Amino acid sequence: MTRASLIARLSRFAAMPGRKPSSGVPLETEASATRSAPIRVLIADDHPLVRRGLAAIINMEEDAAVVGEAGDGEEAVMLWRRLRPDVTLMDLRMPKLDGVQAIKRIRAEDPAAGIIVVTTFDHDEDIYAGLRAGAKAYVLKDVQPEELFGCIRAVHAGQAYLQPKVAAKLAQRVQEEPLTEREEQILQLLAEGRSNRAIGQALFITESTVKSHMKSLFIKLDVTSRAEAIALAARRGLVKF
């Protein structure tokens, strides 16, 4: 067995309360008398590489310990229930259940849950959605590791945390006109390349109505053509391709 896979197996033991490693050696939490209990961290990210990497560098910190890893949203919620970590690092794009939904479910069970969104996406819409869902912090994967550690400690202490870049995007987002549900649906179908008629058929409304919504959509997005609207929606992360 390689050293890495050995450690991975062992950290899975650590992720299971009530179970002890077969050797019977006590967990080190009890051994460090002078230090207080480390911050228990759960990681949710669909990329094993990123997950392991994050876990590795977080575990290098004296006051933090990764207690579990989830590869999708459902697993994240389940593991959170079982482990009740102090802090959860959550990616947004994940299979089965996306990060925003996972955050909502966790927050429904514990409104004080400390969740940090860690993602590559800096679209203002993602930031807005993540924080609205109840995340305490939002950091991009371009943060310095030290800053992430600081963020973890801040969230553990009950504080919020935003990178300046993220805060700026959020400020931008809040001063944009929000789209109605119908407008979002139409924008999504528009971004799939459908014509007004096709959109109407998909939503069981007339082409006239589609045009009507399209009009307000253009005004809110401040564009003059559907192509422009698609380009803007792509930049802002308003639609999924």
Place this chain on the structure above:
Amino acid sequence: MTRASLIARLSRFAAMPGRKPSSGVPLETEASATRSAPIRVLIADDHPLVRRGLAAIINMEEDAAVVGEAGDGEEAVMLWRRLRPDVTLMDLRMPKLDGVQAIKRIRAEDPAAGIIVVTTFDHDEDIYAGLRAGAKAYVLKDVQPEELFGCIRAVHAGQAYLQPKVAAKLAQRVQEEPLTEREEQILQLLAEGRSNRAIGQALFITESTVKSHMKSLFIKLDVTSRAEAIALAARRGLVKF
């Protein structure tokens, strides 16, 4: 940080049955018989978090050692020159100089350089561009760490390596009609939401010519409207937003 202390920290919360990692006893029992110098690895990724994480888990392997980290394409080329690593892990989206360009520069100096693209992007266009630039392997960040290690060893041994998923995308790409340079320019401007007239003005050609190119573009992409073309281009990674 030494490898031994790293392991010690990682195992703070989990005992290692049958082994004593921090005792100073060498762990390389399986590999020690035929052990040679470790594979020297250079990492290029614009996210410090990912870089450090990758470095941490690669350094856990007995036969590999990270000798350098680059945060952008220029740095990657410079560090490669200085270090001459056995294997380079290269992200595609990086500031200053993107991964494809960095690979080309390195390959220009040493056509035998072992470069592995490690990225989240599974667009067929990215895969094609990366391999055309001279990468020996292309893996997505959703690989299992063990598979990445296998890939590193394969490339070090002079072999190529492709994930099945990546190979399938590549096969798809080669049977698509390639776009001409002009068509790519027009597609890019189209994806920015410009009208035929605006595209013509940008490229100093008449609107008629734009329409003419647009026609062949639609045929090659197998679409019937500009909106569809934008949607397809976004999915395939043909354009940058």
Place this chain on the structure above:
DNA sequence: AGCCGATTCCTCCTTCCGGCGGATGTGCCG
């Protein structure tokens, strides 16, 4: 020389889009 692909330009015609002006019903909230 002949062929082919890329690029440039054109006409004719139809369809669709986008801007203009409305209208109606529904539900919510002070």
Place this chain on the structure above:
DNA sequence: CGGCACATCCGCCGGAAGGAGGAATCGGCT
């Protein structure tokens, strides 16, 4: 109740987009 936002629909019209078809130039390749 009277506004307000939202969603649904309508006609009109000019202009943009898209389909069909042709044609000239240039460079490369056989």
